[in-house]
Structure formats: structure tokens, C-alpha cells
Amino acid sequence: MKNHLSDRINSMSTSATLAMAAKARELKNEGKDIIGLSLGEPDFNIPDFIKEAAKQAIDQNYSSYSPVDGYADLKQAIANKFKRDNGLTYGLNQIVVSTGAKQSLANIAMVMLNDGDEVILPAPYWVSYSDIVKLAEGVPVEVPTSIDTDFKMTPEQLEKAITPKTKMIWFSSPCNPSGSVYNQKELEGLATVLKKHPNIFIVSDEIYEHINFIGGHVSIANIDGMYDRTITVNGVSKAFAMTGWRIGYIGGPEWVAKACNKFQGQITSGANSIAQRATIAALDAPISSIKFMIDEFHKRRDIVLELLGEIKGFNLNVPEGAFYVFPDISSFFGKTLNGTLINNASDFALYLLEKANVATVTGEAFGNDNCIRISYAASEKELREAIARIKAVV
Ligand code: PMP
Numbered sequence: 001m002k003n004h005l006s007d008r009i010n011s012m013s014t015s016a017t018l019a020m021a022a023k024a025r026e027l028k029n030e031g032k033d034i035i036g037l038s039l040g041e042p043d044f045n046i047p048d049f050i051k052e053a054a055k056q057a058i059d060q061n062y063s064s065y066s067p068v069d070g071y072a073d074l075k076q077a078i079a080n081k082f083k084r085d086n087g088l089t090y091g092l093n094q095i096v097v098s099t100g101a102k103q104s105l106a107n108i109a110m111v112m113l114n115d116g117d118e119v120i121l122p123a124p125y126w127v128s129y130s131d132i133v134k135l136a137e138g139v140p141v142e143v144p145t146s147i148d149t150d151f152k153m154t155p156e157q158l159e160k161a162i163t164p165k166t167k168m169i170w171f172s173s174p175c176n177p178s179g180s181v182y183n184q185k186e187l188e189g190l191a192t193v194l195k196k197h198p199n200i201f202i203v204s205d206e207i208y209e210h211i212n213f214i215g216g217h218v219s220i221a222n223i224d225g226m227y228d229r230t231i232t233v234n235g236v237s238k239a240f241a242m243t244g245w246r247i248g249y250i251g252g253p254e255w256v257a258k259a260c261n262k263f264q265g266q267i268t269s270g271a272n273s274i275a276q277r278a279t280i281a282a283l284d285a286p287i288s289s290i291k292f293m294i295d296e297f298h299k300r301r302d303i304v305l306e307l308l309g310e311i312k313g314f315n316l317n318v319p320e321g322a323f324y325v326f327p328d329i330s331s332f333f334g335k336t337l338n339g340t341l342i343n344n345a346s347d348f349a350l351y352l353l354e355k356a357n358v359a360t361v362t363g364e365a366f367g368n369d370n371c372i373r374i375s376y377a378a379s380e381k382e383l384r385e386a387i388a389r390i391k392a393v394v
């Protein structure tokens with residue numbers, strides 16, 4: 001049958017993280033003993049006090065449409081959180097609550113980009129950035145980084161990537177997929193370049209800010225001269241294990257927030273009302289209430305680094321945040337493992353799935369085809385077993 005779909009959807013890639021998770025689920029349902037390390041999703045239960053707030057919201061009949069940009073008292077809790085954790089002052093008219101940080105990002109792209117506007121993406125970048133940018137008719141400009149610079153973009157690289165068409169730069173810190181964390185000095189270096197180009201805006205995706213093993217998360221909006229040109233993106237999926245509840249938010253210039261509100265008003269309306277109420281409880285709680293998760297991720301990171309480090313051919317950086325490792329496995333390219341020729345990272349990820357029954361994600365999806373991403377948001381037992389299996393097949 002003729003393809004009647006739009007060029008827009010035909011040219012879009014399927015989210016590689018979600019696709020791999022679906023494939024792993026399918027194989028599991030067929031009875032295969034798959035260990036899924038493909039999806040970036042905390043494996044903890046939502047803390048009880050957040051569940052209680054959701055139950056109360058149901059009983060208090062929070063069942064109508066909320067304001068498009070979120071309940072005012074949730075926006076106040078977000079403003080308080082920005083002040084407390086990031087030293088950032090955002091008024092309520094600068095904040096928009098959305099259905100996950102993913103929607104926040106899509107809103108930004110749709111309201112900021114015109115046909116042909118370039119968006120600099122330090123690679124590796126989170127899988128959905130490039131397709132969201134393309135959906136809004138922007139042009140992703142990848143700036144490749146490597147393990148040698150801990151997968152961070154240098155000011156020189158940024159400078160070189162800027163053209164008269166550059167509209168924005170999008171990045172995450174802590175980074176999905178590399179786990180790299182930009183420190184104050186590194187962000188200042190990037191800001192020095194951006195100061196020479198006043199028309200470039202920044203999307204700072206800080207959804208992993210609390211999952212940081214070195215302490216001292218820095219928001220680029222806090223660097224001198226950057227506040228008015230930064231849109232800070234965050235959400236509760238990672239820090240509070242609330243992935244399915246779908247709440248993300250932005251803080252940024254009022255004109256951006258107003259446009260996101262207008263756009264969202266025509267596409268989805270306000271985010272889920274019960275989840276919004278629960279988010280107030282999450283954000284009002286002291287960070288100490290989620291420390292147990294961060295400590296656990298830290299412990300697992302060390303175990304994973306140690307065990308993967310014993311496998312010849314895995315070249316690793318030390319991720320300072322998030323819950324991923326991003327080993328460079330390019331030393332396997334051109335080699336035949338148990339009869340399977342490995343030409344690239346996708347071949348390698350597929351090989352691990354088929355021969356070790358371990359689901360990972362190819363680095364290609366993140367703009368780096370020398371690496372694979374392994375999520376360690378899984379139990380220690382599963383991680384040990386998965387890595388033992390990987391070791392056995394490579
Ligand atoms: N940004 C990054 C870097 C992510 O890893 C994710 C993971 N889902 C998101 C944004 C989107 O988060 P959510 O839509 O669940 O809030």
C-alpha cells in the first residue's frame with residue numbers, strides 16, 4: 001500500500017531507547033531470560049510521601065483540567081526548588097509545567113525554531129534531541145566529543161560550530177548518555193564564547209541534577225550573562241523515580257514561557273492533575289529524602305566500572321552523574337566474535353542482545369558510533385549477572 005503518512009513522520013527515527021526496551025520486553029515475553037539495561041528508568045519505588053499526596057489529590061477531587069502551564073502552587077514549588085537547588089530566581093510567569101521534560105523540550109523547539117535554524121548538539125547527546133529539533137524544522141549540528149575530553153565540548157569546539165544560522169545549543173549535565181558533569185569552570189568557558197554571540201539561546205537539560213556523585217551541580221543560567229538566554233529544563237522522572245507520572249518543567253525568559261503555554265494549550269493542555277499535585281510534595285521535600293537512591297546509584301556505578309573495566313576492549317570514562325556508562329567498544333570493530341562480524345556499535349549491541357541476552361543501546365542513537373550505552377538503573381544482582389554474560393561472549 002502507498003505510504004500516506006506525512007514526510008514529517010516518515011523522516012523521523014523511532015526512539016532507540018524505547019525501541020530497545022520494547023524489543024527486550026518482547027523477547028522476555030517469549031520466555032527469553034533478558035536483562036534489560038537499555039532504558040534510563042530508576043528501578044526504585046516512588047517514595048511513600050509522594051504516593052500519599054497523589055492519593056489525597058484524588059480524594060480532594062483534583063479531576064478537572066488544570067491551568068495549561070500548571071497549578072500556581074506547583075509553579076511556586078518549582079520556583080522555590082530553582083532557588084533552593086540552583087540559586088535561580090524564576091517568577092511564576094517564567095515557569096511552564098508539561099507532560100514530561102520530553103514535552104518541555106518539544107515545546108521549546110516548536111516555539112523557538114524556524115526552518116533552517118541550527119541547533120548545536122554536543123555529541124553524545126540524549127537520543128530525542130535531534131529528532132525533536134528536526135520536527136521543528138531545525139537543523140541539528142553535532143559536535144563530536146570523545147572519551148579523551150570526558151565527552152565534554154570545549155569552548156574551541158563550540159566556537160568552531162557557530163555559524164550565522166546558529167539559534168540554540170542543547171545539552172544535558174549530568175549527561176545522558178555519558179554521565180559527564182560540566183563544572184563551573186567548563187560552563188564559564190562555554191559562556192565566554194556565547195557572550196560573543198548574543199543571539200544564541202541555551203537549553204540546559206538538568207533532569208539528572210541530583211544524580212551527581214561529585215556534588216556541586218552548576219546551572220548555566222547562573223553563569224554571568226546567561227540567565228536571559230537560558231531555558232532550564234527539569235522534571236521528576238529521574239530524581240523521584242516518577243517516570244510514568246509524566247511531569248517536566250522549564251524555567252526561562254517570560255516570552256519563552258508564554259509561547260510554550262500557548263503552544264501546549266493547543267496540543268495537550270495542562271499536564272496530569274494528580275501527578276502535578278504529587279509533584280508539589282516531591283519538590284517541597286528536602287533532598288535528603290532521595291539520598292538513598294543517589295547513594296545506591298553511586299555504589300552501582302563503582303561496581304559496573306570495576307567489572308566492565310576487567311573486560312578487554314571496553315574503554316571507559318568515569319561518569320560523575322546520571323545512571324549510565326558509555327563504554328567505547330570500537331576496538332571490536334572489524335573483528336568476528338563467535339562467528340558474528342562486528343562492524344559498528346549497532347552490531348555490537350545486537351550481538352550482546354542475541355548472544356548474552358543483555359539489552360543495551362547503540363551509541364549511534366546518541367550521535368557517537370564508537371560506544372554503547374549501558375544503564376545501571378538495575379539491581380546489583382542483575383548488573384553482576386549481565387556483565388558476567390557480556391564478558392563471556394566477548
Ligand atoms: N532529558 C534527558 C537527558 C533524559 O534522559 C530524559 C529521559 N527520559 C528526558 C529528558 C525526558 O524525561 P521525561 O520526559 O521522563 O521527563
Ligand code: GLU
Pocket residue numbers: 015017018038039040041102127128176
Ligand atoms: N530518558 C530515558 C532513556 O534515555 C528514558 C527513555 C526515553 O524517554 O527515551 O533511556
